[in-house]
Amino acid sequence: MKKRNVIFWAIFFVLTPFIGNCAETGKFQYENFKQPKKCGVCHSEIYQEWQQCLMSQSFTHEWDQVEYFKLALPHALKLEKVSGVKGGCIACHGPLAFLSGDIPPKPAEAGTRANEGVSCEICHNITGTTEEVPFNFSFTIEPDKVKQGPRADAKSPSHGVKYSEFTRSPELCATCHDEQSPYGAWVKETYREWKAGPYADKGTRCQDCHMYHSPGKAAFGGKKRADLAHHSFHGSHFSSKLAGAVDLALYTKKTDISPGSTLKLRAELFNGKVGHYIPSGSTEERMLWLEVQAIDATGKGYQIPVNRKGFEGEEYTIADSGAMAYQSMGEIIEIKGFKGIKRDGNCPDGVRIFRRPFFDPKGRMTICQWYTAANTSVDYRIGPMETKIENYTWAIPENISPGPVTIKASLFYSQVPSSVGEFLELPADEYAPILVNTTTLTMDVK
Numbered sequence: 428m429k430k431r432n433v434i435f436w437a438i439f440f441v442l443t444p445f446i447g448n449c450a451e452t453g454k455f456q457y458e459n460f461k462q463p464k465k466c467g468v469c470h471s472e473i474y475q476e477w478q479q480c481l482m483s484q485s486f487t488h489e490w491d492q493v494e495y496f497k498l499a500l501p502h503a504l505k506l507e508k509v510s511g512v513k514g515g516c517i518a519c520h521g522p523l524a525f526l527s528g529d530i531p532p533k534p535a536e537a538g539t540r541a542n543e544g545v546s547c548e549i550c551h552n553i554t555g556t557t558e559e560v561p562f563n564f565s566f567t568i569e570p571d572k573v574k575q576g577p578r579a580d581a582k583s584p585s586h587g588v589k590y591s592e593f594t595r596s597p598e599l600c601a602t603c604h605d606e607q608s609p610y611g612a613w614v615k616e617t618y619r620e621w622k623a624g625p626y627a628d629k630g631t632r633c634q635d636c637h638m639y640h641s642p643g644k645a646a647f648g649g650k651k652r653a654d655l656a657h658h659s660f661h662g663s664h665f666s667s668k669l670a671g672a673v674d675l676a677l678y679t680k681k682t683d684i685s686p687g688s689t690l691k692l693r694a695e696l697f698n699g700k701v702g703h704y705i706p707s708g709s710t711e712e713r714m715l716w717l718e719v720q721a722i723d724a725t726g727k728g729y730q731i732p733v734n735r736k737g738f739e740g741e742e743y744t745i746a747d748s749g750a751m752a753y754q755s756m757g758e759i760i761e762i763k764g765f766k767g768i769k770r771d772g773n774c775p776d777g778v779r780i781f782r783r784p785f786f787d788p789k790g791r792m793t794i795c796q797w798y799t800a801a802n803t804s805v806d807y808r809i810g811p812m813e814t815k816i817e818n819y820t821w822a823i824p825e826n827i828s829p830g831p832v833t834i835k836a837s838l839f840y841s842q843v844p845s846s847v848g849e850f851l852e853l854p855a856d857e858y859a860p861i862l863v864n865t866t867t868l869t870m871d872v873k
């Protein structure tokens with residue numbers, strides 16, 4: 428063989444496994460993948476855990492259905508630039524449908540196998556990635572009788588088992604948890620945030636915080652393990668995972684105050700538990716905000732606005748009930764004369780919002796991540812091991828009642844701005860505020 432041919436075939440054979448198995452629509456059939464309940468026969472605890480978490484609901488979950496069928500799909504059919512999301516959304520949210528070429532899939536009520544979401548057969552047949560730093564469903568997959576797993580000594584009567592470094596790695600998660608929009612903006616980068624932060628250096632993986640480990644058996648008939656990997660995958664949809672995720676403290680010099688004077692307060696927020704920014708993931712729609720309120724002896728409450736710091740784009744981080752946004756939704760749904768809806772939901776005016784706003788190609792704030800052209804101009808989230816300090820100056824009213832005053836700071840999180848939730852008629856629990864932390868100080872009015 429000529430030297431050139433040798434090089435050609437060498438390259439061909441090296442690349443073929445990737446070309447052959449990369450996530451591509453229509454490459455496989457639903458029948459190539461077993462149903463999770465079949466795995467659950469032997470892996471019953473893991474199956475229960477998976478059923479409760481968002482992985483099993485990634486397609487059927489109401490908000491995902493609404494965003495795909497009411498916004499993204501109609502937009503993909505209308506605007507060439509975003510046409511790829513017709514299948515793109517499904518590659519991560521209903522991978523069986525994507526891999527089987529069932530695009531667009533039928534809505535959840537039709538009961539197709541898209542409904543299985545991110546199933547056992549997705550993660551345990553993924554063999555690697557085509558990218559150096561994975562994103563946008565760049566996994567390679569081999570639906571097969573051999574399951575990729577974390578242990579070299581596992582033996583199963585029902586399937587082969589192959590030890591996979593990739594299954595154990597955060598890069599597995601990155602294939603779906605990092606995403607670039609058709610405009611080239613990074614619209615999800617949990618893996619990249621983790622990688623740049625302190626936990627990657629320490630070797631604390633996504634799996635260590637989101638799949639806790641304890642002694643137990645992975646399967647009926649399996650070996651007893653000291654560190655069985657649970658499939659909890661708890662994130663912001665579990666209030667128990669959010670509770671206390673950020674430490675919160677309030678400080679002031681004074682112990683008593685007088686009517687008509689001013690009180691200076693300092694709030695300190697420390698992210699010592701989240702391995703990436705909070706919020707992370709779908710940051711276009713996540714809101715984290717701090718309300719600071721004084722409550723006097725009669726129970727009357729006064730909302731204390733945060734002091735401005737003066738950084739560029741700060742206005743997006745301070746709640747303003749007059750600010751409108753999300754106009755692109757009205758264009759997609761075709762509502763004449765749509766002026767947008769309230770940017771900050773029902774957040775009280777003057778409250779600090781820890782967020783990263785996304786902007787559409789027309790420069791308006793948007794929750795349509797696929798229609799995002801820019802999102803790096805303002806990023807006021809709390810990074811891993813980062814502390815944010817917020818200052819407050821309260822002008823104490825002349826007529827405040829004497830007696831004890833309680834200053835209460837409460838940190839709330841919501842999946843979606845309530846204004847967007849109401850507009851799209853989502854179930855209220857999709858956007859109800861969740862308490863992350865709270866603290867109080869008491870002093871006397873003299």
Ligand code: HEC
Nearest residue numbers: 466470473474477545546547550577594595634645655656
């Ligand atoms: C989102 C990806 C994902 C999904 C979905 C998933 N797994 Fe896993 N699974 C993993 C990862 C990652 C590990 C290894 C964890 C580690 O390295 O600590 C694992 C480990 C396992 C193990 C070995 C546990 C041990 O510690 O010995 C079994 C068995 C298993 N999974 C079965 C299942 C079954 C059954 C389902 C469906 C009900 C499922 N998995 C769904 C990612 C997934």
Ligand code: HEC
Nearest residue numbers: 461466469547574576577578581582583585645646649650
């Ligand atoms: C007949 C019972 C049975 C069924 C059905 C079954 N498994 Fe297993 N599986 C086992 C046993 C036993 C082990 C070994 C567990 C051990 O030794 O820790 C195992 C191990 C695994 C592992 C872990 C490998 C490792 O490296 O630790 C994965 C992943 C896995 N199974 C996935 C699946 C998936 C996905 C399905 C459904 C398509 C499935 N299993 C169906 C019995 C079963």
Ligand code: HEC
Nearest residue numbers: 481485491519520599600603633637660661662663664665
């Ligand atoms: C095949 C794609 C895919 C892979 C691989 C994947 N995920 Fe996910 N993950 C998703 C999707 C889609 C959602 C969003 C579910 C929803 O809310 O609709 C999600 C949601 C989550 C959540 C949020 C749950 C919540 O309560 O809000 C966590 C945490 C998570 N994944 C962790 C992981 C970890 C850790 C890994 C790697 C071991 C991983 N994921 C691998 C697709 C994936």
Ligand code: HEC
Nearest residue numbers: 600604618621632633636662663700701702705706707708
């Ligand atoms: C040190 C522990 C830790 C590590 C490491 C970690 N996480 Fe998290 N993660 C958390 C906590 C705590 C939360 C809940 C707070 C929140 O929602 O931000 C969370 C939330 C999430 C969410 C929900 C984000 C949101 O706001 O909706 C996703 C998705 C997620 N993690 C994925 C990952 C992935 C992928 C990795 C690895 C690249 C990872 N996590 C590494 C602790 C960790």
Ligand code: HEC
Nearest residue numbers: 491494495499512515516519563564603604606708709797
């Ligand atoms: C590269 C994989 C990927 C692609 C492509 C993708 N998503 Fe997601 N999506 C995720 C992950 C991972 C999460 C979870 C992040 C988090 O918890 O914040 C998520 C979260 C969401 C959520 C929030 C769910 C909730 O309960 O709060 C919605 C809605 C959503 N995606 C819809 C879409 C739509 C519509 C598209 C297509 C325009 C799309 N996604 C494309 C991976 C992807």
